[in-house]
Amino acid sequence: MDSAAATELLRYLTEINLQEDITIMMVTHDAFTASYCNRIVFIKDGAYFAEVTKHGSRQQFFNSIIDMEATISGGHTHVR
Numbered sequence: 804m805d806s807a808a809a810t811e812l813l814r815y816l817t818e819i820n821l822q823e824d825i826t827i828m829m830v831t832h833d834a835f836t837a838s839y840c841n842r843i844v845f846i847k848d849g850a851y852f853a854e855v856t857k858h859g860s861r862q863q864f865f866n867s868i869i870d871m872e873a874t875i876s877g878g879h880t881h882v883r
Contacts, residue, residue, distance in 0.1 A: 845871055
């Protein structure tokens with residue numbers, strides 16, 4: 804699937820989630836894809852590590868995801 808089709812699918816899943824009030828569970832290692840979600844659960848070494856919930860724009864949520872990924876890997880967090 805190319806990036807345009809993937810983005811269209813993510814927008815469609817977001818629309819279904821809101822209109823039908825249903826839960827969609829997705830597993831991904833991609834922060835961009837995850838940023839279309841409302842809540843992210845992070846798993847490290849097979850166990851629950853942390854979660855991030857969307858409170859604001861998708862870009863702000865994306866930055867929070869990147870921050871958590873850096874925390875999990877022991878790197879530095881995103882500078883705001």
